[in-house]
Amino acid sequence: MxxxxxxxxxxRASRAGAHVSGAERIVTASSxxxxxxxxxxxxxxxxxxxxxxxxxxxxxxQGPVRRVKALPVETHVTHSAAEGRALxxxxxxxxxxGRADEILALFPESHGMRGAMLLDADTLERLEPDRERGxxxxxxxxxESLGKSPVCGKNHYAEAIVLATKVQNAxxxxxxVCVSDDPDxxxxxxxxxxxxYRRITxxxxxxxxxGGRIFLYRGPREGVAETLxxxxxxxLLVTDVPSLAAPSGPTRRFEGLERDLDARREEGLFRQCRTxxxxxxxxxxxxxxxxxxxxxxxxxxxxxxERVVExxxxxxxxxxxxSGGARLTTGTQPPHVALERAIAEFKRAESALAxxxxxxxxxxxxxxxxxxxxAVVSDELNHASIIDGCRLSGADVLVYRHGDLDDLARKLAxxxxxxxxxxxxxGVFSMDGDLLDLPRFLEVCERHDAxxxxxxAHAIGVIGExxxxxxxxxxxxxxxxxxxxxxxxxxxxxxxxCGSRLLVDYLRNMSRSFxxxxxxxxxxxxxxxxxxxxxxxxxxxxxxxxxxxxxxxxVLRRHGVEAKSESxxxxxxxxxxxxxxxxxxxxxxxxxxIPAIRYPTVARGxxxxxxxxxxxxxxxxxxxxAEAIASCIS
Ligand SMILES: *Cc1c(COP(=O)(O)O)cnc(C)c1O
Numbered sequence: 001m002x003x004x005x006x007x008x009x010x011x012r013a014s015r016a017g018a019h020v021s022g023a024e025r026i027v028t029a030s031s032x033x034x035x036x037x038x039x040x041x042x043x044x045x046x047x048x049x050x051x052x053x054x055x056x057x058x059x060x061x062q063g064p065v066r067r068v069k070a071l072p073v074e075t076h077v078t079h080s081a082a083e084g085r086a087l088x089x090x091x092x093x094x095x096x097x098g099r100a101d102e103i104l105a106l107f108p109e110s111h112g113m114r115g116a117m118l119l120d121a122d123t124l125e126r127l128e129p130d131r132e133r134g135x136x137x138x139x140x141x142x143x144e145s146l147g148k149s150p151v152c153g154k155n156h157y158a159e160a161i162v163l164a165t166k167v168q169n170a171x172x173x174x175x176x177v178c179v180s181d182d183p184d185x186x187x188x189x190x191x192x193x194x195x196x197y198r199r200i201t202x203x204x205x206x207x208x209x210x211g212g213r214i215f216l217y218r219g220p221r222e223g224v225a226e227t228l229x230x231x232x233x234x235x236l237l238v239t240d241v242p243s244l245a246a247p248s249g250p251t252r253r254f255e256g257l258e259r260d261l262d263a264r265r266e267e268g269l270f271r272q273c274r275t276x277x278x279x280x281x282x283x284x285x286x287x288x289x290x291x292x293x294x295x296x297x298x299x300x301x302x303x304x305x306e307r308v309v310e311x312x313x314x315x316x317x318x319x320x321x322x323s324g325g326a327r328l329t330t331g332t333q334p335p336h337v338a339l340e341r342a343i344a345e346f347k348r349a350e351s352a353l354a355x356x357x358x359x360x361x362x363x364x365x366x367x368x369x370x371x372x373x374x375a376v377v378s379d380e381l382n383h384a385s386i387i388d389g390c391r392l393s394g395a396d397v398l399v400y401r402h403g404d405l406d407d408l409a410r411k412l413a414x415x416x417x418x419x420x421x422x423x424x425x426x427g428v429f430s431m432d433g434d435l436l437d438l439p440r441f442l443e444v445c446e447r448h449d450a451x452x453x454x455x456x457a458h459a460i461g462v463i464g465e466x467x468x469x470x471x472x473x474x475x476x477x478x479x480x481x482x483x484x485x486x487x488x489x490x491x492x493x494x495x496x497x498c499g500s501r502l503l504v505d506y507l508r509n510m511s512r513s514f515x516x517x518x519x520x521x522x523x524x525x526x527x528x529x530x531x532x533x534x535x536x537x538x539x540x541x542x543x544x545x546x547x548x549x550x551x552x553x554x555v556l557r558r559h560g561v562e563a564k565s566e567s568x569x570x571x572x573x574x575x576x577x578x579x580x581x582x583x584x585x586x587x588x589x590x591x592x593x594i595p596a597i598r599y600p601t602v603a604r605g606x607x608x609x610x611x612x613x614x615x616x617x618x619x620x621x622x623x624x625x626a627e628a629i630a631s632c633i634s
Contacts, residue, residue, distance in 0.1 A: 115136040483495065
């Protein structure tokens with residue numbers, strides 16, 4: 001194969017003028033048709049959506065293409081944005097680039113630029129001629145693609161190394177910092193000729209959309225033009241690009257796991273299961289001691305209710321312990337059918353579909369409703385099962401600021417052209433206990449013709465006069481899709497989706513977590529049904545719970561603890577992870593089980609005691625708990 005016959009093949013795709021994807025290869029003449037076809041295919045099947053414009057450009061390259069060896073790669077495992085950034089700063093400082101913190105602070109500015117920022121490494125003056133576009137490093141490839149038939153998929157890792165190698169070979173360039181602008185991709189790198197390519201596993205917080213590339217230049221201003229020419233015009237082939245797989249052996253494999261866990265321990269983030277040695281209830285045995293439990297989602301004390309327990313026991317005798325199959329095969333028994341009917345009636349919906357868990361309901365519903373090319377707009381504090389459903393769906397995920405429905409509207413407007421749009425929110429936010437403004441949410445969704453979906457896991461049995469949820473509280477309509485769980489206030493297990501008959505028929509046919517998992521056993525379904533009946537017959541439980549929450553909050557406030565709640569969840573934010581853990585341990589010593597909730601369940605630095613109130617807590621238990629909390633966090 002001769003370099004004289006090298007061609008550049010470039011693809012770029014856009015929709016409504018906005019960039020969707022791009023790629024390039026340097027290949028021999030005989031590979032050009034195949035590569036051009038592959039890149040076109042890639043453009044048309046990009047996860048960011050179907051483009052309305054695709055350009056595939058083929059150019060013959062003049063003369064032999066220069067080859068350089070790939071930068072050596074090293075990976076640094078970090079556990080937080082702060083740690084990753086500190087490391088990046090240290091690495092840059094080690095090669096004489098001193099103002100790393102200021103450089104890293106520029107990423108919000110580079111957000112949205114197609115190319116990189118070009119900065120004077122010392123004065124931080126911006127040198128790129130076009131600030132909107134930035135500097136694009138192009139005409140480069142892994143030498144492997146020259147001869148071999150190109151692989152169809154995209155190897156982001158290899159592409160990043162090829163790019164970083166080209167950049168570090170440019171005259172005047174002394175370093176590069178790269179942070180992905182994908183809110184879900186938290187890994188970044190620092191590259192310099194001396195250090196090579198230093199991959200840093202966490203350089204930003206999940207959900208942070210700010211990112212981009214910053215090239216660092218040192219030299220006279222007259223030299224910039226030559227640097228740009230090299231980056232944007234001079235073809236380069238990179239040899240010895242390492243593959244992603246790290247060298248592994250039986251020990252290396254596990255060492256990594258241990259290191260990760262050790263880091264968690266150091267940060268007060270290591271977790272273990274605690275065994276409750278008695279029935280769940282307002283008090284339980286832990287390690288042989290009775291503790292007041294202010295951590296349970298069994299808000300209405302129905303998990304140990306005689307009627308609920310008996311329903312499960314007799315269903316086990318009548319229908320068996322397990323269902324033996326998925327719902328669509330052999331797993332549907334009369335208790336499942338009765339439960340779905342009762343849920344629909346309770347929620348005043350046309351129809352309901354029971355899932356094995358609330359988690360599966362969210363994952364199954366979201367991934368069935370939206371897919372590639374669609375968009376889902378999600379509150380930044382939504383429950384993990386919603387986040388996972390969004391990711392699994394393959395739809396583009398836009399995250400809006402917590403509770404900010406103007407931001408929701410803006411983001412829905414951004415994806416007007418999508419086939420489907422879904423807006424999704426917790427009804428009661430599980431770590432803050434605050435509520436969604438449902439009427440406005442519905443109005444915004446309607447205006448943008450987006451599916452509205454609300455997760456009422458912590459709302460069922462808690463919110464509204466009779467515990468029917470947010471629609472009851474606000475006296476408004478229901479979202480297109482309501483998700484709930486049977487495992488919290490209903491004291492049983494399982495999840496559900498309710499809405500129109502069309503929606504439920506659709507999900508029964510399309511929702512993979514419903515289709516491909518064994519149905520929960522009849523005992524669970526029967527227990528949930530009995531709990532639902534108890535809730536309907538005894539609305540005093542809901543009223544009692546509300547009074548208990550108000551009482552606890554008032555005692556906390558009297559003791560100078562900032563607290564409020566619109567649900568059964570009363571967060572007492574402490575901040576530091578280890579302080580929260582210490583407070584929780586001190587409370588346990590005093591006889592209260594109140595967990596410290598830490599990252600990754602909540603953001604780092606916002607660790608909290610999460611106090612969950614039950615209707616069955618007595619006034620004296622609540623008063624004692626509030627006093628203990630006040631003294632343990634001060
Ligand atoms: C608990 C919870 C779920 C998951 O429900 P499970 O039945 O426990 O799987 C989903 N969403 C929210 C908001 C929750 O708090």
